[in-house]
Amino acid sequence: MAYPYRHEKETRILSEYFGDPEARTLAGWRERGGYQALEKALGMDRDAVIEEVKNSGLRGRGGAGFPTGVKWSFMPKDDGKPHYLLVNSDESEPGAFKDRELIRWTPHQLIEGALIGAYAIRAQHVYIYMRGEFFEPAQIMARAIEEAYAAGLAGKNILGSGVDIDITLHLGAGAYICGEETALMNSLEGRRGQPRIKPPFPAAVGAFGMPTTINNVETLCSVPHIIKNGAEWYRSFGTEKSPGTKLFNVSGHVVRRGNYELPLGFNLKELIYDVCGGIRDGRKLKAVIPGGSSVPILHADEIDIPLDYESVAKAGSMLGTASVIVMHDGTCILKQVRRIVEFYAHESCGQCTPCREGTEWLARILRRIEAGAGTEEDLDLLLDVGKNMTGTTICVLSDSAAAPVASSIRKFREEYLAHIRHGKCTAAAAA
Amino acid sequence: MANDQTNTVTLTIDGKTVTVPKGTRIIEAAERAGIGIPHYCYHPGLSAPAMCRMCLVEVEGSPKLVPACVTTVADGQVIRTESEKAREARTGVLEFYLVNHPLDCPICDQAGECKLQDYVHQEGRKHGRSIEPKRVFGRDDFGGDILYYGDRCIMCTRCVRFMREIAQDDRLCVVQRGNRSVIDTFFDQGLEGSPWAGNIVDICPVGALVSKDFLHKARAWDLDRTPSICPNCSQGCNIEIHTRDNLVMRLKPRANPEVNSYWMCDYGRHRYEWLNRGAAERDRIETPLVRDAAGELAPVSWQDALVALVDRLKELRGGSPVRAVGSAFHSNEDNGLLARLVAVLGGGEAVYRSAVAAEEVVCPGFPKLARRRDLAANVRGLGIFGFRRVGDEAARGGLEGFAAPGSVLLVLGDDLADQPETFAADAALFVYLGSKLTPAARRADFVLPITSFAEQEGTFTNFEGRVQRFWPALQAAPQARPAWQVLGVILAGLEDAPAPANAAQAFLRLGELYEEFRGLSYEVLGSRGALINEPARLVASVAEVQP
Numbered sequence: 010m011a012y013p014y015r016h017e018k019e020t021r022i023l024s025e026y027f028g029d030p031e032a033r034t035l036a037g038w039r040e041r042g043g044y045q046a047l048e049k050a051l052g053m054d055r056d057a058v059i060e061e062v063k064n065s066g067l068r069g070r071g072g073a074g075f076p077t078g079v080k081w082s083f084m085p086k087d088d089g090k091p092h093y094l095l096v097n098s099d100e101s102e103p104g105a106f107k108d109r110e111l112i113r114w115t116p117h118q119l120i121e122g123a124l125i126g127a128y129a130i131r132a133q134h135v136y137i138y139m140r141g142e143f144f145e146p147a148q149i150m151a152r153a154i155e156e157a158y159a160a161g162l163a164g165k166n167i168l169g170s171g172v173d174i175d176i177t178l179h180l181g182a183g184a185y186i187c188g189e190e191t192a193l194m195n196s197l198e199g200r201r202g203q204p205r206i207k208p209p210f211p212a213a214v215g216a217f218g219m220p221t222t223i224n225n226v227e228t229l230c231s232v233p234h235i236i237k238n239g240a241e242w243y244r245s246f247g248t249e250k251s252p253g254t255k256l257f258n259v260s261g262h263v264v265r266r267g268n269y270e271l272p273l274g275f276n277l278k279e280l281i282y283d284v285c286g287g288i289r290d291g292r293k294l295k296a297v298i299p300g301g302s303s304v305p306i307l308h309a310d311e312i313d314i315p316l317d318y319e320s321v322a323k324a325g326s327m328l329g330t331a332s333v334i335v336m337h338d339g340t341c342i343l344k345q346v347r348r349i350v351e352f353y354a355h356e357s358c359g360q361c362t363p364c365r366e367g368t369e370w371l372a373r374i375l376r377r378i379e380a381g382a383g384t385e386e387d388l389d390l391l392l393d394v395g396k397n398m399t400g401t402t403i404c405v406l407s408d409s410a411a412a413p414v415a416s417s418i419r420k421f422r423e424e425y426l427a428h429i430r431h432g433k434c435t436a437a438a439a440a
Numbered sequence: 441m442a443n444d445q446t447n448t449v450t451l452t453i454d455g456k457t458v459t460v461p462k463g464t465r466i467i468e469a470a471e472r473a474g475i476g477i478p479h480y481c482y483h484p485g486l487s488a489p490a491m492c493r494m495c496l497v498e499v500e501g502s503p504k505l506v507p508a509c510v511t512t513v514a515d516g517q518v519i520r521t522e523s524e525k526a527r528e529a530r531t532g533v534l535e536f537y538l539v540n541h542p543l544d545c546p547i548c549d550q551a552g553e554c555k556l557q558d559y560v561h562q563e564g565r566k567h568g569r570s571i572e573p574k575r576v577f578g579r580d581d582f583g584g585d586i587l588y589y590g591d592r593c594i595m596c597t598r599c600v601r602f603m604r605e606i607a608q609d610d611r612l613c614v615v616q617r618g619n620r621s622v623i624d625t626f627f628d629q630g631l632e633g634s635p636w637a638g639n640i641v642d643i644c645p646v647g648a649l650v651s652k653d654f655l656h657k658a659r660a661w662d663l664d665r666t667p668s669i670c671p672n673c674s675q676g677c678n679i680e681i682h683t684r685d686n687l688v689m690r691l692k693p694r695a696n697p698e699v700n701s702y703w704m705c706d707y708g709r710h711r712y713e714w715l716n717r718g719a720a721e722r723d724r725i726e727t728p729l730v731r732d733a734a735g736e737l738a739p740v741s742w743q744d745a746l747v748a749l750v751d752r753l754k755e756l757r758g759g760s761p762v763r764a765v766g767s768a769f770h771s772n773e774d775n776g777l778l779a780r781l782v783a784v785l786g787g788g789e790a791v792y793r794s795a796v797a798a799e800e801v802v803c804p805g806f807p808k809l810a811r812r813r814d815l816a817a818n819v820r821g822l823g824i825f826g827f828r829r830v831g832d833e834a835a836r837g838g839l840e841g842f843a844a845p846g847s848v849l850l851v852l853g854d855d856l857a858d859q860p861e862t863f864a865a866d867a868a869l870f871v872y873l874g875s876k877l878t879p880a881a882r883r884a885d886f887v888l889p890i891t892s893f894a895e896q897e898g899t900f901t902n903f904e905g906r907v908q909r910f911w912p913a914l915q916a917a918p919q920a921r922p923a924w925q926v927l928g929v930i931l932a933g934l935e936d937a938p939a940p941a942n943a944a945q946a947f948l949r950l951g952e953l954y955e956e957f958r959g960l961s962y963e964v965l966g967s968r969g970a971l972i973n974e975p976a977r978l979v980a981s982v983a984e985v986q987p
Contacts, residue, residue, distance in 0.1 A: 184617070201614065206490045206510055359595060359614070359621035360491040366536035369619040373572035390569055397532030400504050401493055 012114070014267035016284045020246060020254050023230045024270040027114045033149060035156040038117035044162065046233035050125040051170040053236075058129040062232060064240035066252035070107075071097055071188075071225030072301065072329045074251070074318040077232075083212035084130040085220050092132040093216045095197070095223040096123050098139040098146075099181055099188035102301035103352055104332035107256040108226035110268050112139075112146040115230065116153035120176065122229030124167065125236055127174045130222050134175045138193050141181040151178050185356035189404050190223045192358065203358045204404035227256060247273035251317035251328075261335035262289045273317040280316065281335055292337040296421070300329020302349045303409030305416035306342075325416070341434040342421045346413050347375035353410035364407035367398040371414055378425065381432030388418055388425055451517040466508035466519060467495055477521050478530060478559050480645045481596040482509035485702040485806075486605055492596050493533050494559070498523045505529055527563065534564040540575045540619060542591045550647030552660030556594060577622055582612075583630020584637050585652050585706065590622045593648035599623060599640035606703060606805030607636040623648070635801045635811060638706040642692055651690065653710065658684045666913035667694055667967060669900050671769050671893055672708040673797075674814040676902030678968070679704060681712075681894060681913035688712045688894065688914065696968050699906065703803060705811040715894045717875070718917060724875050727919045729887035737887060742921070749886050750933030752869055753785060753848070757934070760848045760868050762788025765839065766827045767853025768816030771898030772907065772957070773946040774890075774923035775818065778852050779825035780953060781927055784936045785848060792822050793831035793838055793854060812903050817893075821901035824956050824972070843867040852923055853890070856880035873923050889920040896922040897943040899965065901972060907960060908969035 012028025015021075025041075026032035032041055050058050063078025084092060096119065100108040112119060123135045137154075139147050154176050157163040163176045179197055181187045187196045191205035194216045215221020231253060235243045244252045251273040257280060258268050264286030271280065277299060281287065288294050294309040299316070304327040314324045321328040336345065354368035371394055374387055395411030402408070418425060427435045450459045451469065458473040465488075467477050480492035488509040496505035500518035505526060508519075520526060537556060545551040577590030600612045600623065611631055615624045631637040641649045663682040670677040670691065677700040680692045691712050693704035718724030728745035729737040740748075762785045766775040775792075782788050794816045801811040819829075831838030836858040843849040843864035852873045856863060859880035864870045872884035881887065893900075895916035901907050924946040928939040940946040943962075950957040959975025 186617075206507070354618055357618035359617045359619065360489065360597075362491070362493050362533050362536050362594070365595065365619050365621065366539045369575075370536070370539050370570060370572065373570075377572065397529070397536070401496060401529055401532070403490065 014265060014269065016269060018275075018279075018284055019270050020272050021270050022234050022246075022254050023111060023115070023118065023227065024256060024268060027110060027268070029114070032115055033117075033153070035117060035153070035160055035162075038115070042237070043117050043233075044121055046237040047121050047124050047162070048168060050128055050236050051168060051172060055129050055131060058125060058236065061240050062129070062235055065235045065243040066240075066250070067228065067231055067235060067243065068251060068253075068318065069225055070227035070231070070255065070330070072102070072303075072327075074328065077224065077228055080212075080224075081126070081130050081222060083210070084222055085212070086131070088220065091134065091217075091219050092130055093219055093221040094123060094127040094130060094132040094135045095190070095193060095216060095221060096135060096137040096226060096229060097188060097190065097193060097223055098137055098143070098150075098226050099193060100143075100226070100330075101140055101185040101188050101356075102303060102330055102332060103349065104260055104298065104301045104334045105258055105330045106260075107258045107268055107330065107332070109143060109146055111226050111230050111256070112143070112150055116150045117157070118230045118233065119150075119226055120153055120157050120162070122232040123176065123224075124163065124174055125232050126222070126224060126229055128172055132222070133173055134177065136197055136216070137176065137178045138187070138197055139178060139180050140188075141183045143180075147178065147180055154178055184358070185352075186358045186404070186406060189406070192404070193223065194221065201358070203360050204406075206403055248315070248317045248319075250319055255316075255331050257316065257331045257333055259285050259333045259335065261333075262292065262294075262337035262340070263287065263335045264289055271316070274315040274320070277312045277314050277316050277333070280333065281312065285335070288335070288337050290337070292339060294335065295338045295340055296336045296342060296417075298326075298334040298336075298413070299331070300327045301332040302334065302352065303405075303412060304329045305412050306346075306420060308420045338436075341436060342417050342424050343375065343379055343428055343434065346417045347372065347379055349413050350375055350410055353406060357406055357410075361402035361404075361407065363398045363401045364410070367394055367407060368410045370394055371398075371410060375414075378428050379434075381428070383425075383429040385426065385429055387429070388422070391415075392418060449513050449515040449517075451513050451515065451519065453519045454522055460513060462513075464513050466497060466499075466506070466511050466513055469513050470508065470519070470521065475521060477508045478555075478563070479509055480555060480594055481598065483598050483601075483643055483702070486598060486601045486643075489597060489601070492594070494530060496526060496529045496533075497521045498526045530559070530563050531565060534560050535568060535570075537594055538564070538568050539570045539572075540591065541594075542574065544592070547656075548589075548592065548647035549650045549654060549656065550592075550644075550660070554647060555645035575619060580624070581630070582625055582637075582649075583632035584634060585710070586631050586637055586641060587650050587652055587655065588623060589648050589650065592646050593623060594646050595621055595623075596645060597623075598643045598645070599649055602640050602643060603634075603637070606639070606803065607634060608804035609634055609636075611637075612640075635705050635707065636703065636803060638709045639693070639703045643702070654690050658682075658689045663689060664913070665692075666911050668894065668910040668913055669817060669902075669908050670704060670708040671817040671900070672711045672815060673705075674768075674812040674817060674819050674903040675700065675708075675810060676817060676900055676906060676908050676969075677704040677708060677809070678908065679708075681715075683913055686915050688715045698808075698968065699902070699908075700809045701806045703806060703809060705801060705803070705809075707801070707811045715892055715914065717892075723877070724917050724920070725877055725887060725889040726917060728889065729884075731885045737882065737884075742919070745886060745888065746926070746929055746933065749871065750930055752885075753930065753934060756785070756848050756869055758786040760786075760846055761844050762786060762848045762850070763843050763867075764788065764790040764827075764850040765842075765852065765854045766790060766792040766822050766825070768792055768794040768814070768818045768822055769893060770818065770853040770923060771893055771896070771910075771943075772818065772821045772825075772901055772950060773898050773943055774852060774927070775822055775827065776825050776950045776953065776957075777924050777927035777931065777946065778850060779827070780936065780949075781850065781931060781934075784931060784934050788847075789842075790825070790827045791830045791838070791842065792819075792827045793835040794819055794822075794829065795835040796833040798833075814903065817900040817902070820903055820905060821899075824901065824954055839863070843870070851881075851884070873926060875917075875920065888926055889917060890923045890926060891916040891920045895920065898922070898924070899947060902969075905956070905972040906969045907957070907965055907972060909962060909965050909967065 031037035196202040490507040678694040678696040845866035863880035932939040956972040
């Protein structure tokens with residue numbers, strides 16, 4: 010079965026073998042050039058590997074966009090302690106479904122990237138922390154790890170190099186917050202999935218109290234290609250500050266939803282109207298959330314922007330996981346925002362007061378407005394509650410819940426007011 | 441500014457300059473500068489999770505507010521706890537706390553000593569803006585003495601951390617997440633049987649964890665709080681006695697890093713009813729009693745009683761064997777002067793009876809603290825004064841034949857409840873200083889009503905020799921007197937020394953009589969106590985370096 014989506018404007022590097030079941034097997038992956046990068050990396054000095062990734066300008070694909078090579082360079086060199094590489098496969102952001110596809114179709118790509126990363130940061134153990142609901146990807150990944158062990162690619166003395174790296178697949182138990190790196194560590198250790206206070210940072214005190222690096226699936230999947238083809242080659246894609254390609258996972262009211270691998274800096278409007286075939290059912294675009302549910306919403310007339318970290322930030326939102334959620338003019342913004350906020354209220358770990366109480370409070374107010382019992386003062390209240398939730402907590406889940414509320418009130422105030430004045434949604438019906 | 445050599449840092453908090461050791465947390469540095477930073481989850485005896493978000497302060501150069509409970513100080517740091525940004529953050533957090541809080545202060549035991557109430561009054565909004573229905577959990581019996589009101593809970597997790605870190609007995613945890621988070625026990629296992637669980641009621645900043653024993657018994661503002669020492673074992677935990685209408689309502693630990701940190705055990709905490717004795721039973725001895733010509737005990741004035749007693753003692757002095765029974769629930773001053781009286785009367789035998797537990801119960805997270813095997817406060821003091829332990833582990837027996845024929849028997853604070861009516865029948869003189877007239881005590885020639893430790897000022901010497909003061913928490917029965925005072929007058933009558941005018945003087949007298957107490961005074965002891973022999977040791981060491 011071929012992967013149903015392929016557009017001629019795509020630059021497929023990570024997703025080249027999506028839809029190709031043979032690429033899942035070790036033999037198939039090797040036939041397609043797999044594990045050459047690992048061999049090359051093992052022949053290189055560890056710091057040279059870090060340097061190469063640093064030079065490539067690869068930035069973390071989990072949402073924050075922190076330079077991967079720089080992150081790796083934070084790891085201590087000769088401290089005599091065990092080091093850990095954690096692979097964040099907890100993909101749980103509403104709208105995000107890129108890591109799932111990478112794992113489903115190219116598990117060995119991830120293993121290879123993780124082994125290179127572990128080698129570079131002097132880690133003896135890789136933990137792949139996978140979202141508990143990823144049943145099929147977990148089975149595929151478990152099989153691939155078994156194959157890797159059987160072929161001497163993992164475990165003791167990998168590929169005869171004298172380097173030992175173990176890989177363990179660990180399944181989460183169904184909490185969005187466990188995708189936050191320090192909550193993930195707590196969960197991995199068997200504790201409640203609650204973010205930790207930083208400092209100390211994971212490179213100093215991470216999983217099991219040891220120096221730890223945590224990378225996103227897509228980030229690590231990019232690494233073998235960088236090692237194999239060089240940093241310069243990687244920099245030929247994307248922009249100066251955001252090099253390389255990125256999987257754009259588009260959902261919502263477009264004709265062709267799915268994953269599209271494009272160089273960073275690709276135009277958002279072009280993505281929606283060309284690559285994805287435009288808006289469904291002949292309707293008009295109303296709003297776009299460009300980077301997963303936690304980032305500020307963009308109005309339809311704000312989408313003529315390049316999709317790289319800097320440009321999206323300049324437009325007042327964030328590239329995040331590049332999970333593009335498209336909404337047409339029949340969408341009730343209030344309802345969508347309420348659903349997003351309810352998600353965060355449900356997923357708040359509950360340790361910080363502003364988040365524990367604020368997320369649910371926002372949801373209650375939004376539900377009341379939606380039910381026709383809102384007042385105009387509620388909008389100021391929503392904004393003020395959101396403000397008190399921003400920058401006051403250990404992690405940014407709180408900020409993530411407040412951001413869509415604030416941006417939607419700013420950009421779609423009329424729609425909120427219509428709900429308040431008429432007691433029901435008029436926007437969706439009018440369109 | 442750099443204090444590299446001295447290992448200290450100097451910083452400014454709200455315009456006040458303060459110098460503290462490196463590694464000090466902002467919240468502790470502020471306290472040294474006399475600035476209290478509001479907080480819930482932080483407790484000096486526990487780890488700090490920085491989750492309540494109340495202690496956020498502004499640090500110059502830092503874009504976000506930082507939690508003062510986990511952020512360590514840096515040299516030259518400028519911190520503002522009262523800036524608009526910090527204030528607004530606190531007001532915001534307080535409003536969040538009240539979104540689901542039931543505001544049932546009128547029926548909440550914590551009202552009056554509630555940090556949520558206090559901070560909201562200080563810095564909260566005049567009116568809450570939430571008009572939404574509140575989440576409801578209801579009440580949960582955690583077992584033992586503890587009730588949990590989930591709706592009042594502010595999720596600071598102090599209780600969970602206490603059980604994990606101090607009791608080291610993970611019986612509590614947070615279940616669920618987000619605003620459905622609630623503290624719970626594990627299935628059928630509650631807090632029943634935990635020797636330390638009572639402390640979670642003390643450290644709960646709100647009324648979420650309350651004591652069943654204290655439930656709806658008194659309002660916090662009606663309580664008088666007196667610093668004292670727990671009498672129930674030889675550890676000598678520093679406590680406060682909370683009283684209302686001259687009745688003890690509860691005992692609470694008082695911080696002392698040398699003895700009990702911030703904690704006390706449930707064994708000690710729940711044994712206070714005996715201090716209220718007499719209130720309900722009405723069996724306190726109300727006046728001095730002296731056996732009259734007809735052989736009956738008759739009430740007399742203190743003056744008549746003591747004059748008669750001193751005369752009797754003068755007659756018997758030197759000619760009769762002396763026997764004394766002391767009490768480990770009585771102060772150094774009381775027992776010390778009793779021992780002195782034995783000596784002045786020509787010497788004799790002094791004993792005490794005190795209960796002993798099978799095992800010590802050590803506090804795992806603060807091993808200096810334990811419920812000691814000796815189940816009374818002043819066993820060590822009795823040892824110093826030369827009292828010998830008799831009787832069994834339940835403080836019974838051991839006195840059979842103790843009062844030799846023709847002896848002078850002095851009993852202090854031991855109510856002789858297990859002894860028969862024929863007790864001390866052969867004694868030449870039997871003096872009973874106590875508060876309850878048991879059948880054996882009725883045999884006494886002189887019955888002198890005395891105060892309990894909670895009704896007087898005094899000191900106990902704990903298991904390691906720490907002498908600690910306590911203060912009167914209850915008003916004594918009208919005719920009861922502290923034993924040291926009674927004994928002091930008798931000793932003066934026997935021309936030993938002038939009667940001490942107050943407990944402080946009685947204590948100084950101990951310093952003259954016993955080397956262990958030399959150099960100690962109430963001033964030296966202060967509120968945290970001092971070790972016996974310590975002043976003497978210090979003098980010796982000073983003498984050594986200055987030949």
